[in-house]
Amino acid sequence: MRSNDLRELFGSTAFALLLLVAGPLVGMSFIAAVGAYAEASGGLALASALSPLDGILVPTLGAYDLLITFLVPFVAIHLVATEKSSGVLMLLLQSPLRVRTQLASKMIALLAGWVACLIPAAIALLLWRAYGGHLALGETANLVAGHTLRYVVTCSLAIAAASVLNGAASAAIAVLAFTIGTWALDFFATGRGGWIAEAAAFTPAAMLRRFERGLVSLDAIVMAVVASIVLLVIAAAFLDLRATTRKRLVMSAIAIAIAALTFAVIPKNRSADVSEDRRNSFGAADERLLQTIATPVTIRVHLAAEDPRANDYERNVLTKLRRTVRDLRVEYPYAGRTALFENDDRYGTIVYRTGGKETVSRSTTEEIVLDEIETLAGLTPPARGEAVYPGHPLKASPRGAATLFYVVWPMAIAVAFVIARRPYSRRTG
Amino acid sequence: MDDAPLLRVDAISVRRGGRLLLDAVSFDAHRTEILGVIGPNGAGKTTLFEAIAGFAPLASGRVAHDDALFYLPEAIRPWRERRVGWCLEFFASLFAREKDVAAIDALQLGSLLQQRMGSLSKGEARRVALALALSTPHPILLLDEPFDGLDFRQTRAAMELLRARAAPGRTLILSIHQLSDAARVCDRFLLLDHGRAIGIVDEKNVDLEEVFLALE
Numbered sequence: 001m002r003s004n005d006l007r008e009l010f011g012s013t014a015f016a017l018l019l020l021v022a023g024p025l026v027g028m029s030f031i032a033a034v035g036a037y038a039e040a041s042g043g044l045a046l047a048s049a050l051s052p053l054d055g056i057l058v059p060t061l062g063a064y065d066l067l068i069t070f071l072v073p074f075v076a077i078h079l080v081a082t083e084k085s086s087g088v089l090m091l092l093l094q095s096p097l098r099v100r101t102q103l104a105s106k107m108i109a110l111l112a113g114w115v116a117c118l119i120p121a122a123i124a125l126l127l128w129r130a131y132g133g134h135l136a137l138g139e140t141a142n143l144v145a146g147h148t149l150r151y152v153v154t155c156s157l158a159i160a161a162a163s164v165l166n167g168a169a170s171a172a173i174a175v176l177a178f179t180i181g182t183w184a185l186d187f188f189a190t191g192r193g194g195w196i197a198e199a200a201a202f203t204p205a206a207m208l209r210r211f212e213r214g215l216v217s218l219d220a221i222v223m224a225v226v227a228s229i230v231l232l233v234i235a236a237a238f239l240d241l242r243a244t245t246r247k248r249l250v251m252s253a254i255a256i257a258i259a260a261l262t263f264a265v266i267p268k269n270r271s272a273d274v275s276e277d278r279r280n281s282f283g284a285a286d287e288r289l290l291q292t293i294a295t296p297v298t299i300r301v302h303l304a305a306e307d308p309r310a311n312d313y314e315r316n317v318l319t320k321l322r323r324t325v326r327d328l329r330v331e332y333p334y335a336g337r338t339a340l341f342e343n344d345d346r347y348g349t350i351v352y353r354t355g356g357k358e359t360v361s362r363s364t365t366e367e368i369v370l371d372e373i374e375t376l377a378g379l380t381p382p383a384r385g386e387a388v389y390p391g392h393p394l395k396a397s398p399r400g401a402a403t404l405f406y407v408v409w410p411m412a413i414a415v416a417f418v419i420a421r422r423p424y425s426r427r428t429g
Numbered sequence: 430m431d432d433a434p435l436l437r438v439d440a441i442s443v444r445r446g447g448r449l450l451l452d453a454v455s456f457d458a459h460r461t462e463i464l465g466v467i468g469p470n471g472a473g474k475t476t477l478f479e480a481i482a483g484f485a486p487l488a489s490g491r492v493a494h495d496d497a498l499f500y501l502p503e504a505i506r507p508w509r510e511r512r513v514g515w516c517l518e519f520f521a522s523l524f525a526r527e528k529d530v531a532a533i534d535a536l537q538l539g540s541l542l543q544q545r546m547g548s549l550s551k552g553e554a555r556r557v558a559l560a561l562a563l564s565t566p567h568p569i570l571l572l573d574e575p576f577d578g579l580d581f582r583q584t585r586a587a588m589e590l591l592r593a594r595a596a597p598g599r600t601l602i603l604s605i606h607q608l609s610d611a612a613r614v615c616d617r618f619l620l621l622d623h624g625r626a627i628g629i630v631d632e633k634n635v636d637l638e639e640v641f642l643a644l645e
Binding site for chain 1: 482484499506507508519520524561565
């Protein structure tokens, strides 16, 4: 593939700045995480359940969340917007290079850029191992994959925005507006249930949270890939300056319709739990029992979204139930209201229904909820043992990390940038 | 000049934002000919080129050409971060060709090959753009203001190069606002005013300034 995109990306000041920032940002997160992990490892109660996924991986890689949200869009927009404004696009459109090839080349260049951006994370994880820290391959790879998917979606969105709109500034505003919109949707959908919660589960931040919990979600992966393809199809339609407005709109509408159809038919809540502590799964005996319930299970949660119990219940119980029970329907009757000031006797109760029977409970504790549902379904709750996850406490200090991330990395990037931009020898003359 | 038209523009109109930018413009261009499109600012020269190249949608009319055409827009400065030598090699390679050494020499680009595109003056960037266009294999070239920013010597050198490139069978269509330049290099002239083709001037010795003033 003949293309300039890799050179353009790696030679651009915007990308150099992204790389420059990535090191100290990842380093800062890593150093803070190692310190906090060491502190937590000192307390016996906490230490026994300490997981490097929560303690080290998520906070360290969390730095990429910031990079992807605030810096990566500008780098991707730069790739497209400069081609549009400098006349390159018009020249390339008259060459044998097809628009889709040009876009593929941009995505390949951006993925190569992502690999370079991940070097600080790789250094952090190697340091962690050198300190004697534990890493589980499955949850580590899954989290990196989650950030990668988020990166791909963000790049596709930025490319689409830069293709549709005139000017890099307009494209940047559009991408940031989209991001803020997804945050608003995420916040608004909390504790509401229904279609809005279903849609909010597919915002980039919400999808990433699943990976951070150690879940490999089929629907999240499929929707991220489909969204990226749709955005690139829209980009292709608008980058083809010879296409009529009608053709561009028809292509975009078809792509969006395919995405909507995929969203409608994709099986939700199909996921694999790759977390080492199996935090997204009930015990094997409970899972087998719950999977035998053939009738729909309806749960009516009389809790406001702002109530910590609702959050606790959603995180620790409903997430697991959604993965296990075949037909689970969750209702939030207080959706959209605080309900905290209403004199409703039902507030705080959770109503379970299945097979024409109903039971009410106030507990959000996993074992009690399981007993309620299994008994309601006419099943006998199994004997449950203690969780066997041993935890991986480690009292280590982040030695050498500050020098590597705050001194060596920025210097290496600066030197690489100067070398990349220095005059050629006579080879092109 | 070959009699069979290589490019036939038949009553094309372009409308943008409710404004009629081109109004039923027709003309032919033949093999080996250099056709100049002249007209005052806002006459529709760039729109005409964009319409012929397919970058501006036609409201009506049609453009017919059996051979491929290449359009070099005005005032482009591609790949600002890359060096001139790289740009020339890269662009030619897209068409599976070598960089056009003869054009590089004729346009005096040899000393600029190590320079970044972004550091070039307006005239230097225009000469590089001309070299890019000439490195394409397309039999029809549409060049929008090819001599813009060039000094007298450079303009003469560029004209000689264009003539040499038209002779073997290429068709060049140039939009030129400098009438003296147009008179020196073009075989025929299409007069454009307010989006309409006022006429075709077939004679080389006609006083273009008089014609131009008449358009105003």
